[in-house]
Structure formats: structure tokens, C-alpha cells
Amino acid sequence: MSNLYTLLDVSFLKNSIVHQIPSPASSTRSLSIIPPDIQSTTRPGSLTESDYLPIRNEIHPCLNCGEIFKKPGLLEQHQSIKHAVCELLDDDPGKNIVQIIFTTGWPGKGPVISRIMKIHNSPKILAQFEEYRESVKSKAAQPGGSRLRDERCIADGNELLRFYCATFLCDLGQNGNSNICGNQYCSVCEIIGSGFSPKLDGISTLSNSWRGHVASPEDIEDEFGFMNVKRAMIVCRVIAGRVGCDPRSGDKDDPGYDSLVGREPGASQTRLDEEDELIVFNPRAVLPCFVIVYAA
Template identity: 40%
Template sequence: MVTCSPRSIGSSEFVNNNITHEVVVNESRCEIKINGFNGSLVPGTPVGPVSMHDVNINNNININNNNNKLSGNNIGGVHKVRGGGGGEEVTCHKCGKQFGKWENLEEHHLSKHAVTELIEGDSSRKIVEIICRSGWLKPDHNTGRIEKVFKVHNMQKTLSRFEEYRESVKTKASKLPKKHPRCLADGNELLRFYGTTIACSLGMNGESSLCISDKCCVCRIIRNGFATNREFKGGIGVFTTSTSARAFESIEVCDNGPDTRKALMVCRVIAGRVHRPLENVQEITGQTGFDSLAGKIGLHSNIEDLYLLSPKALLPCFVVICKF
């Protein structure tokens, strides 16, 4: 069994896992196995020497930036056309609407096409459900219920910010006396859960448009990304965890309005150099050289919390509305 723990900088187990790129889903055991590798991929598991967007899942479900059912598509496919006044116009590839400015197209995308609901039976939704349920204490029982799953179509600038951060982590790792293959290969990318809230009608009666309310955390994060002054927990970093149940428990509801609901965001994260164990975090915060902090939680050795020290280290891929 592959450990789902990110490696600390001093760990002798911080090695390069040469795995194949095909991932097989075993629905009966609620796990995702990697062919040619004696282990299981669960949330928090390193995805090998290549980045997650190079990993292909069977049944044409893949994780890549060009045809990515599991990482959230971007605003690609924009067409430029010559306008009547001689200037260029940009066209939304989703609906064909034309705009005179790129900024207007971005706002249109965020309000109309930023997320797509995955209906029950959809192959991508099945994968997300398996990933979520793999962290439930009793996955065979009705301990939780997934109500809605949305795929996030990230803006190109959001994807670029994420990839630029990955490259910065890799660059820092390359300058260390001791080389760590995972950091050098993909910045030590993991799959993690982030618990938050929705304060709008997203998911209700087929609604799939993002709101502009500052109180709606899901919509704000998809629009603007994670923020140091909002998502940092205890002034440490962005709190994520390896299981959906743990992430759901961590959600703090500040505004108990009629539309406020708990939600999970399935994220790709660049863990980079990880400090473990998660003790005296206030003393560790601010020290140079680490990109995240991690530690086991209580008696459950399969549950691990991970604080990302930079908000640029997270890329939301799916939004899951569920109840426990």
C-alpha cells in the first residue's frame, strides 16, 4: 500500500516512483489503482514522477490540460475575428457570443461557463464519487450523500498561475544540495480536499452560474483563486486534507443564511517541500525552505492534514455538494 503522506525534506523514503500512466478504477473496493504499481491512489497519494495532468485514467477519462475531464478545463478554444471597426473581437467557444475585449469574455465565462454539473452516471462523476467515498470511514454505508458534482473550467490565467508556482517550487528544489525527485519532477503534486461553503443558488434548480458575492466562498475562489487573508487557517496556510470526511468536518459556517451550504473542493495541490510532523506550527510558519506543513490526525493514520503555505499552490478541479 502506498502511503498517502507527502514526504518531508529529511525523509529517506522520498524517492522517485516509476509508475505507468494508466489508472484503473476498482468501484467494488472504492480505490483507484495504478497499473504496473503495487499500490493504490487515494487522495493525498503522490502521483508519481510525472505531474497529475500526465496521468491517464481508463475509459477515456484523463487528467491533462488539453482534454481534462478530471482537472477542470480552461477557457481554451477562443477564436479571434476581425470586427466591423477593424479591431479584433474574441468569441466564446462555448456559445459563440462575441466580445470586443478579453476582459469581457472572461467575465462572461465566469458567469456562464465556469462550472458544469456532472449528472449521475457520468463517467467523470463516478470517478469523483469514488475519490470522495474512499475517505469515508464506512464507504459501504450511507454515512454521506453526494448531491451535486460540478467540474471547474479554470481560466487560462488561473492555470498559468498554478503552473508558474509549480516551476518556482521545482527551481528551488533544483538548487538544494540534496535532490528530491518528486519536487524536481512535478513539484510534489497531490490530490487534496478543501472544505468551504456556498452562499448562493449554485446547484439549485439546475443553476450553474457563479455569483459575485464575497460571502460565497466557492464562487469567489473559482473567480479569484485562494487568498492569503481569507483562506489561511490560523494564519498558517490553506488547510487541506486527504479525506473528504475530514475536510467536511473542518468547514466553519460564518454566515448561516438560507442558501448557505457546505461544499468540498477537490484540488490539485503543489505540496513541494513538506515539513513533518505537524507540531508547533506557529513556530514553523515563516521559516524559509518549506512549501507546506503536514501531520497525521488522531488515531486515524490514514488521515493527514496539509497546510499549503502559498495560495498559488492550489487548483480547484471539482466542487462537490454533499451531506454527512
């Protein structure tokens, strides 16, 4: 992974991954429908701009499709479902970056990529991710805490680039389809729409896509072919925070660690290596950024 970060400037990588979703201030820009003659008149007894305030600021257009909503919350919900992803085309400079990240570490010719999709995370999910980062930084800066990797924790929450393999059932991203489905068994759409489940004992993230691929059942597409199950790789930004390296002491409720190295018992390492599995306890610490549909 160190070679990958050498190849790709870290700041550019983060700028490529952070999704430029229109802010609520811009995407929910209100449309004034007050007639010009009413705006300019001040005749006694005539209607003024204040008489129109109940209906002003109640029109919120979607900048992607033009659909109109009366409340900003409805617009945000619409965008998070109907415009959740967009496919990266060949002329998009970010596509080549993601391809390099994805194919690094694969043996032989590597996987065949069908499409790469950029995730448009909702403002709520983005805010939760950044709030969690700040909480990790704050804890790391407190005196008397563990000093292991605290410098990184204080700087950026010890953010890492990790991979998570999941399945999906719909035609996400195919032929310009940008909306997520509502099928409860479609894991990719569930993660994009709601984030990772807090019911999980931990979210297993891997250092490269090859390790993420082999961590999932090899015959999953064949076994669940009747459901049209397909495999996809999710590229994630992960706030690792303080990393515990002893699997026997791992506890999602232990305030001493934010994540844990998934290592075989008896291993002597005392730090997170490139080939290690990283188990993250808090779902807010994982931000899905790209979905890659592939075959191997």
C-alpha cells in the same frame, strides 16, 4: 490514499481533473468582417484590407453562449463568472471517478451527493498554478537543498490530491446554473472566482473528504440557516513541495518549507501520512477542480 491511486490511473486522474478550457487562441478566435469584394479588389484609390485593421480582430465570441466581446480580456472575465462550472451528468465517465474519490474513507453508508460540478478555472489561475509548480521544481533542483521528497518535487512539485470543505449561499450548479455569485460570504464562489485568499496563514487540506467534513463545524448549516448556508467539498490539486513535519518550526515565510504537516505536538512521524492534515502556505499552490454538494 495509496489504494485510491492504485484504483485510478494517476495519469488518467490528472487528465480528468485538468480542465479543458478553450485556449485564448481558440476561444477568442476573431471574426473577419471585411466584405469579399473589398478583400479581392486592388483598384487604385479603393479601400484595402489594411483600412479595416482597426476593426478587425475586435470581435471575440463566447463559445458557450454566443455573446460577443470587443476585447479578449472581457471574454475571459465573462467566462470565469458566467461559465465557471458545469454539472457532471450521469453519462459523463468522469462523474463516477469523482464519486469514488469523494466517498472513499467515509464510515457507514457515506454522504448523499446532490450534484458534482467541474470547475472551469480561468487561464490566469491555471497559469499561476503551473508557474508555482515550476518555481518549486527549480528550488528543489538547486544543489545543497533539503533532500526530503526532492525527487517528487523535481518531477512534479510533489503534487497531491486533497480536499477542502467550504460553504456557499447561492444555487451554484442547480438547474444548469453555471455562474458564480458576487456575495462576499459565499466561500465556494469566492474560491472559484479568485482562488484562495493570500491573507490566510495557511490553507488546510485533508487527505479524504471525510476528514475534510469533520474538520468544519458540525452544526454550521443549522447555525447559519437564516443565510441558507450549505456545505460543499472542493477536490483540489495541491503542489505540496517540500513538506515540513515539525509544527513548532512551521513558518509561512520560511523558505525551507512549502507546506507543513498539521500534526499534534509530540508525534514522532517524519513524513506525510495519509491521515495527516497538510497546511499549504501559498494560495497559488492549490487548484480547485471539482465542487461536490452533499449532505451527511
